[in-house]
Amino acid sequence: MNDEKIKQEIANAWNQESNFYDSHVSHGMKSDEEKKLWMEAFSTRVKNDTQLQVLDVGCGTGAMGLIFAEMGHTVEGIDLSEGMMDVGRKKAADMHLAMNFSSGDAEHPPFDDGKFDVVVNRHLLWTLPNPDKAISSWFRVLKPNGTLLVIDGVWDDGSRLNTVKKKISHKIASLVEAHPHGGKSRYSEEVSSYLPNKGGTSEEKAKEYFENAGFTNITVVNLDAITDEQRKYFSWYMKIAPKSTYYLISGKKPEST
Template sequence: MTIQENQIKQNIARIWDVSSETYDSQQGHGIQSEMEREAWKSVFKSLLPPGRLKVLDVGCGTCEIGLLFAEMGHHVTGLDLSEKMLAKAREKASKKGFDSVFEKGDAENPPFEEGTFDAVVNRHLLWTLPHPDTAVTNWKKVLKKGGVLIVVDGVWNDGTLETKARRFVSDFCTLLAERKNPRKGHYSREINDELPNRHGVPPEKTLEYFKNAGLKNVKDLDLKDVREIQKKKMPFRKRIAYNYEYHLICGRKIN
């Protein structure tokens, strides 16, 4: 890692340190209803092999998604650059009595031996990585043979006039209702310039990363049903902009 890349990742970690205070209360991040919780579990159960699995939630944040796997009886390891995100994750796991463990580390280069995990999962991570292709390759390495990689991401800004209008109305209403700048805390231009998918990751791009990494039995699942459940708990000012292309890509390590 170059000095510049290290500095970029330190800056990213600081931004998520700040975000940790409100992350779980934000629509689309924290799970806001039992219906949404069960919807996520249903999706994941359909993709996992049987038995109690070792699951890596890479770029786990507060481990909102990873701890769903703990609820399903699996052993979860969380990895993140942000110490404050990890602190929130540890607190949540402790309150629920889970034996999950959490480590600080780089999501692009998880510090684990090859063939350690039965499943690697992440949500809203791929878009924020400077080297997503390298990350997917390294996630495959830490999987056991037959293990599954699950990536949840979306296209947050497709650049269309409709999306721009929705975001403008949403930001304006949020500014009026909450008396705060809804874009405060977003990445700087310096960071964005290092991210090839800074507006989100189209499914075809994620599929390309999976193919290049040699993952097999790759599936592309549209998560519009989960998104619609999430929208039910959102105020209008958030719901109007929550019209993303939202998807899950999964694949297996055959060899």
């Protein structure tokens, strides 16, 4: 299966999910407190006293990019899914925030070298066929001393107990929700076989990607405060599923490369 066909199936899957994606907790922002926690997490890793050029790569409906826009930065978002971006464009208009959404492949962002101060993405590494190449591309489009911020986690650790808990939670969701999330894979088995991180990305693997791409000053922090805030909005059957590992990893592009 060639790269173009893989990416087309991925785009189609997210187009189908776009109209209800933000309804799921951990996707759309459910509280002002959650937004505040994200802003605090980002402010400790990037300067917030000057306007930055930010790329939200694999932006979807713009959850992370719109936070940066609200913080006063200039934000460009790219994604394969026009459906997801259409939702993001409406959100930006409703919130009176300037964020530009355009079609683009996260593994090959269509920008010149050294354009951005910050590259950010959330829940993206698992759905990339070539995450190592993607991170090298993000390194390329960053300015010297620019920052890469990746929010990720491990959704399926493969343990028997956690697998059973997830199946129970997803089964109940499939019975009571019009658009349950996470129960059935949104990709075909063939496409899934090309995704090296389809169960999530460990901190150790993410660090390896960063180091291989040339990033320095790599730090990882857990996002327990954010997941605890999100869980306040979980239905009772969602709480059956185990709490996933969730983290923010950041790295700097050296001044000279």
